[in-house]
Amino acid sequence: MKKNTIYGLMAEFSTAEQLLDAAHRTSGAGYRRIDAFSPFPIEGLAEAVGFHGTRLPLVVLLAGIAGGCAGFFLQYYGAVTSYPINVGGRPLNSWPAFVPITFELIILFAAGGAVLGMLAMNGLPTPYHPVFNVPRFALASRDRFFLCIKARDPMFDLEKTKRFLATLNAREVSEIEV
Amino acid sequence: MAQIFHHSTNTIARVSIYGAVLLLLLLGYTVDVVNNSSYVTEVHNARPQPVPFSHKHHVGELGLDCRYCHASVEVSSSAGMPPTQTCMTCHSQIWTGAAMLEPVRASYRDSVPISWTRVNAVPDFVYFNHSIHVAKGVGCTTCHGPIAEMNITWRQESLYMRWCLECHNAPENYLRPRSEVFNSFYRAPKNQQELGLRLMKEYKVQKLTNCTTCHR
Amino acid sequence: MADSPTDKLAQHSLAVPIIGPGHDYASVTDKISHIVLSRKPPKWWILGFAAAFALVMLLLYSITYLFAVGVGIWGIQIPVGWGFAIINFVWWIGIGHAGTLISAILLLLRQQWRTSINRFAEAMTLFAVACAGIFPLIHMGRPWLAYWLFPYPDTMKMWPNFRSPLVWDAFAVSTYATVSALFWFIGLLPDLATLRDRSKNRAAKIIYGFLAMGWRGSAVHWYRHETASLLLAGLATPLVLSVHTIVSLDFAFSIVPGWHATIFPPYFVAGAIYAGFAMVLTLSIPVRKLFGLEDFITMRHLDNMGKVMLAAGLIVGYGYMMEAFSAYYSGNPYERFMIMNRMGGPYAAVYWFLVACNIVTPQFLWSRKVRANVGALFTIAMVVNVGMWLERFIIVVTSLHRDFLPSSWGMYYPTRWDFATFFGTIGLFVALLFLFIRFLPLISIFEMRALVNEEDKKAAD
């Protein structure tokens, strides 16, 4: 019954190397629901906590294609279908002139896709999050590195996990309330 | 570190994002609705007039021809508004006492013109010519609506450029035989399409969509 | 052998690191965030901002009067239908390119020295674009109808003319503004989190917390964040090139001698980089001094920027030469007259002054000593800023004022209102920058941490 009041356990480290190493050992120990927090991106850390690849590039590609089509057909419709007018003796479908706007819209849509996609996949915005309950977590945006094993993890057992984390020579291990 | 935000803010945050998007779409939609509302277009707004002249009575019931009052419609850009004189041709004999008609008599007596409220108006930079439309088989009611049923005249169409172009792009959908132009009870036949196309050939109707047709 | 020139060079570049010694995660974090979180702004900040703000008021005043009376208050006429408004537009847009270039292209090129300058370079970009964006709008005879340049279902069934470079402009500039804003914000996200966690007072916590969207530095988030930044960089690079290409097409697309030239796109882009880096230098030099950031924006940065400027300057110089050459080589009498008129006509002085600013001055950058001398660098950057404005003046005015029919030739004299509007936008630009350095970290903190990490690694092995 304690479980559902606890989000997980948080171990604090002082260097990136320690955290990375700890993360490897944790997943090595069979923990699956783990997460690591660092003040800057650390190579390999994501993989270490069991994350494999993102679909973001695909989203961007699709968005870009969508933008391109929208861009060109908007112009085609306006200039050829909706209200055809002779402008300076140029053909109605002067497609070379339509290129720039098409291109701009590709970029616009793709960029939008990248940003919104990233936020959405990261589940942001989440102003409230249990990890913020850990008093020292504020340092995660400064110079401290944290490893978190969530209570949802099948292997999670408050005492055992605490002990396990202690073996990772964390500076400190604390509980995260929900 | 203590939480800055309450648990609920997560939901609020997400909702507000979708909300913003929705709001934008809604705004655009509203603008469109307002633009086409009778508030802006005056469509179907019966305008109060100094004399409650009823086209229903004069055209619908008495069967006056449009040209009796709008005399210059076939020769001039303007259809022409009847001088008080025209009203008095009849109303010096009938309804001579009608209170309703006092402004007309007054106008005739003191030769002070009646100022009617304009019902169908286009902006000043639009140069519309009645005579050519009439000559090419565009009926009065095509633009002015069921005039024979209007007690107080209202505007039937928005008179937006978009609306003008509907006909200028596809006259065949609207043309009628010249003989029917002033027929206020005309109903388009089943075969309007082919009739229209035939009339276009016959009357040499062009699809004039270039700007100086109306703007100079 | 330690004295082989390559080694010397290596030593040199090592001697001047991209981050001062003795810094760790905490120190960089605190030093940078302190600028923002300190209670009172320094005196020079208040004075500077006040001055800038006064100019912003001047801008508002001139724009109000402009809308009331019409563009007739400017010096423009027939044949010179475009004046300061367009000159300023192109100038600002040019400046607005450095930021994205630095953060995007240098990111793709894995140039670490970009780290400490990319943040405010990007900010500068945004503000420059904001200033630029004002001009196409207000230079219209009927600015309140500007929205007609964008396609939307209207009651007239009319569409913009998608063949017109001005419409391309509208799309390009607005896209550019949007994308660089997004790029900037993404980069800010982790630092906002830092500020959220560092700030003492509740209001600041809430505001920064709100902006940080609850960033918590999770490894997975970092992973996607990096992917997104990389993708954006990949998108921004062609974008930034396309934008100034399109701006140049505003001219190249026409038939005006002096505008109608195929060299314009590359030559404008080079000009943009040139102007952009000049402006970054003009800003970073005082900033690092005032905030004592010499450790983060080191001589190495200034040196590199000097080199980039020199390179860009040479390309621009080449552009000028090709303009003259192709005018002569084309054998087209109008083109030939145009170039002769530039060099010897009523505006010749401006032209030669521009050559002095943009081609002669940067040559000093060949010398390492000059690049190592902050004062010299600053001066050169300033001169180039002026020069780039003059370049646009020459392109716009001298091409128009004497084109095909001598009967219609005329002279263009700017009025006070032209200047008021121009300086007004400079005020706006500076004001926005001041607000930025006061309320947002002007150096990307998390990237600095990463840098510290790198340096440590280097030190380790």
Added chain:
Amino acid sequence: MATENKNGGRPDVDIATLRHSAREGNTPRFWRGLDELAGTPEFRDHAENEFPHGANDPNATLDRRELLKVMAASAAFAGLTGCTKLPTQTIVPYVREPEQIIPGKPLFYATAVTLGGVATGVLVESHMSRPTKVEGNPDHPGSLGASDSFAQASILGLYDPDRSRAEVHDGRIGSWPEFQTELTAALAAAKITGGSGLRLLTQTITSASLAAQIRKFLKAFPSAKWHQYESVGRDNVREGARIAFGEYVNAVYRLNRVEVVLTLDSDFLTSGPGSVRYAREFAAKRRVDGAESIMNRLYAVECTPTNTGAMADHRLRMRASEIESFARALAREIGVSAAAGPGSSSSAPAEWIAAVARDLKQHAGASLIVAGDQQPPVVHALAHAINQKLGNFDKTVYFTQPIEESPIHQWESMGELAADIRAGKVTTILILGGNPAYDAPVDLGLRELLPKVKFSARLGMHEDETSVLCHWHIPQAHSLESWGDARAYDGTITVMQPLIAPLYEGKSEHDFLAALNGQAEKPSHDIVREFWLAQKTGIPRFDAFWEKTLRDGVMAGTAFPAKQVSLKLGIGEQPPAARPQGLEIVFRPDPTIWDGRFANNGWLQELPKPLTKLTWDNVAMLSPKMAQRLGLKSEDAIELKYEGRTIVAPAWVMPGHADESVTVFLGYGRTRAGNVGSSAGFDAGWIRPYATPWIGAGLEIRKTHQKWALAATQTHNSMEGRDLVRVATLDEYHKNPKFAQADVVKNPLSLYPEVKYEGYSWGMAVDLNACTGCGSCVVACQAENNIAVVGKKEVMIGREMHWIRIDRYFEGDLDDPKTYHEPVVCMHCEDAPCEVVCPVMATVHSPEGLNEMIYNRCVGTRYCSNNCPYKVRRFNFRLYSDWDTPSLFGMRNPNVSVRSRGVMEKCSYCVQRINAVKIEAEKQDRSVRDGEIVTACQQSCPSEAIVFGNINDPNSRVSKMKAKNLNYSLLEELNTRPRTTYQARLRNPNPEIEKAAAV
């Protein structure tokens, strides 16, 4: 009537309210911005006025309307609906509909406009009984359907808001009845003495009916005197005739029979009686087509460059005072006995004279000598003698009785009047029209004398310099407001009918004289009609005759018959007076303002002077050599001292002007012209003494160190070696008929498929060989298309709005260049550079090949103008159109939008006329006939230089013109494929002289 007033958002007008508000005097300034001229017009300084606290800049302060505009703008920003909702309007129909008037259809009435009494027949377009446009009357001998710029601008004179609106009595508002009582009193007093103290001062009068009234008056007052005066009169012409023939006669030329013309300081092509017709006949003789075609030849000997000189095949510049000597020398060459003039050979090379004489003799009977109005009488006499010797009488020139009702020496007449007043002989003076206080010879001191007269009344359109010196000022009716009649250059009579009731209840000269004759109540219509009824007793059905006369605009068979004249012997045998020494000064009427009567006419003020391209100013013109000698540049303010009087004037260096001679132009420096004309230019009349009305010597020039900024619409005069105007001599043309098409691109390359134009496709051809550069087309266009006047300051910046401009280029020797005129309208390029760059499709192409400009779509980026190689586009940088002055609303063409601030505009080929004609044709189920559509510029052109029509129809005039091998398009190499093309200019030089010049 208001239903039809659909023009550019201006409120509906009805004349009543218009007149009312006018009388209230609450009509604001004429055109916004004009009074910016106040203070120093130094160009850079205009920046000063760009600041709101520049009190002299009306655009500077935020007035109510501008504030509203800002609000409107922000509203438009806020909600897109802001601009779509139309305000509620009202329709005001007639009570009783006048016959003829069909709402929306213009009517045309024939009448005439006069200058110096000489009538040019016109047809006036009237919309809902508002005259809006003046056209030439094809049936009128002096017009043949064309008109000059003065006639075109007269419509603005009618609606001029500065016209006087009330009787003024010693500075207080009076009334017509009040005046009549005083008048009758004054006349009663005069009656006793038979009117010995009574003086009537009029301008030149050719109106028989008016003259009859005057004579009636003079009969009643036998010892009263009638004076006539015009400061730009034709005394020398008349006196010349008297010397030659012993009587006043009127010379009429037949240019259509002339092969060789020699002008002696005369601008017969663009000024003076009959010039409109002469220009046409002259041009007709220059049209060449094919190999063996021939041309007439024009020699011009002149001091001040004129349009005629610009057209000349040989132009000899010579001080005005030496032209007499030239005439004498030539006379002797021809065989007329004449004493040698002093120093005749000095500036007239003998071989030149010989060659000309030979040429003239070869074309005896087909040649013509024309002397200029400003030349002394003897020169005219000599010209007559030479013409007679050459047997030109009754062939190329014939004589009639004078068209003036009472030809006199007006200059002397004014002299007597002044003398009489000074001698206190004058108790009552009645001044009809004119403006003697401004333009009488300065040393007569009329300004001091007039107030001395006990009772003085003045009938005038404006309350001007003269009015303020008279006890009474009576507002005069405009000629388009009143009944009358006048004679054309050949005597033909036009009965003038009013187009509109007098806006300000003005009185016509007829009304005024009727009052003098005690029939004040008699309508002028009756006066005129009864007069002619009495004249035409022979005519059976007078009503029909009268009807016809009014409809046609000419009274049939009233042209004077040729009159036998006998030349006196020994003309010019008495040796000429010794030529006065010293610097020469020449007085000339201003090309657009004339003697100052048009000073308040914005159109004419802004109409560029044909050769200087100056607007809003007159200048002191001198030759480059002389300027160099005195170290003067154009726009230097210089002090002119002549006969003890000095005046400051802007110098203007004029290529082609005679050396050691200065020309000053009259008509400027008005002090009470109105908001437009006052304080523009300098008053050359101030140094114009009684003794030397035209040509004097002994001028002194002092350079001041001020500048006098001038507004020229063209500042660069060389073609820079670009073949913009293509010229060849007739021989060269015969050798190489296709010279004009040397560099025609056969199949121009294009990435895009060519657009096919079926049906109509409109085009224009401009004949540079015919264009005299008179500028009538410019004003016509301005009137037809509601083009705004912008004022001197804006012109100086380069913002004039004319849709058609006449480029003027100099070629060759700076001192004596060749001059070419080239009218430039929109080229309506098939591949228009302007269209592609417009972001909002505000300028696009019609299926008939028109380059359309849609004001209401324009957002004003000005990109189109930048990209127009012909620079024919005009931009409303400020609110130039006057949306405030009610009296101007009535003048506007209801079929053309009045442009507002911030939009581009340009020549539309008069699309409103095209549409009108097409609609009529469609209704009659036929296609448009050639010549049915006439553009405003084409219609007004005296020399038929402009032809418009359907280029898809091979038989149309325009197609035939374009088929000629003289045809070329401007800037062809740009491949814009213009619809407007040009016919190359041809010169027909005398081989002898050409050879001599070559050596």
